[in-house]
Amino acid sequence: MVFISASSLALVGFVLAASTFLISFTQREELSLLRNSAGYRQLIEIIRSSMWRLLALAVIAGLSAVIAPDYQELASSIVLFFVSMALLATGTMTWSTLAILSLEAR
Numbered sequence: 001m002v003f004i005s006a007s008s009l010a011l012v013g014f015v016l017a018a019s020t021f022l023i024s025f026t027q028r029e030e031l032s033l034l035r036n037s038a039g040y041r042q043l044i045e046i047i048r049s050s051m052w053r054l055l056a057l058a059v060i061a062g063l064s065a066v067i068a069p070d071y072q073e074l075a076s077s078i079v080l081f082f083v084s085m086a087l088l089a090t091g092t093m094t095w096s097t098l099a100i101l102s103l104e105a106r
Helices: 002-025 029-035 038-065 069-105
Strands: none
Touching: 002 038, 002 069, 029 038, 038 069
């Protein structure tokens, strides 16, 4: 469980780096259409959601590492749920990042 907590904290760093890159990259004049669209707000929400889910996973996994053995099975189920949600959010954010980068290549 400590490994999952540490891994999710490392992914938070990735999300922060990706969000910084995206926000600064989309400030370019060529991407003003994207920046002014309604989808840009959704992109920011995807990034925010990824960060919160990964932080929640880190806290839950860290707490489950020190929980009493009687509740270990329940804690493992909760961690698995948060792993799934964090992977979905990170995958969505990665896909969005790659889609925006492909706009620049065209």
